[in-house]
Amino acid sequence: MTMTPGLRKFALTAHVTFSVGWLGAVVAYLALVVAALTSQDAQTVRAAWIAMELSGWFAIVPLALASLLTGLVMSLGTEWGLFRYYWVLIKLLLTILATKVLLGNMQTVSFLADVAAETGSANLGGLQGQLLHAGGWLAGVARNHDTVGVQAAGHDPLWVA
Numbered sequence: 001m002t003m004t005p006g007l008r009k010f011a012l013t014a015h016v017t018f019s020v021g022w023l024g025a026v027v028a029y030l031a032l033v034v035a036a037l038t039s040q041d042a043q044t045v046r047a048a049w050i051a052m053e054l055s056g057w058f059a060i061v062p063l064a065l066a067s068l069l070t071g072l073v074m075s076l077g078t079e080w081g082l083f084r085y086y087w088v089l090i091k092l093l094l095t096i097l098a099t100k101v102l103l104g105n106m107q108t109v110s111f112l113a114d115v116a117a118e119t120g121s122a123n124l125g126g127l128q129g130q131l132l133h134a135g136g137w138l139a140g141v142a143r144n145h146d147t148v149g150v151q152a153a154g155h156d157p158l159w160v161a
């Protein structure tokens with residue numbers, strides 16, 4: 001099933017918008033984590049946890065799912081396919097892994113945000129884990145981006161990690 005050129009352009013625009021938007025949302029999330037980590041003010045830390053939960057569920061998770069979905073459309077609707085090139089397969093696996101870790105992580109964030117909202121306590125300990133998750137994700141996307149660079153550089157099907 002191959003897309004028409006117009007549809008392909010539209011789908012690629014959506015794919016890049018969602019996936020790069022995901023990257024931007026994680027940078028903003030990281031800023032919240034760092035602000036809360038370096039703040040001595042309990043109100044700031046509580047506000048950061050609550051903002052992390054909201055930005056996670058309403059920006060990062062939808063963008064992750066949309067990146068995955070539009071990535072699948074780009075693969076299956078073009079000559080790239082899903083299993084023909086290493087870079088597509090690696091993008092797929094990295095994105096699935098990142099989405100899985102993200103969804104697992106959001107359960108913890110929701111729990112701690114509820115604690116922060118209801119009891120007024122600010123869990124500084126959990127933030128170290130958040131920094132690791134967000135930082136790890138950014139590293140993964142940077143790797144993903146390298147594979148895209150290879151594609152742009154010459155559509156090399158023999159690229160390996």
Ligand code: HEM
Nearest residue numbers: 012016019020067068071072074075080091092095148152
């Ligand atoms: C964080 C995740 C992702 C990021 C940041 C990302 C980023 C990008 C970017 C920037 C492009 C445009 C490259 C260019 O035109 O030179 C692209 C294209 C593409 N992406 Fe992704 N992507 C992600 C996930 C995925 C996934 C999960 C798949 C599918 C399994 C996928 C499949 C594709 C395909 C097939 C193209 C080429 C489309 C074409 O040439 O028309 N991507 N991606």
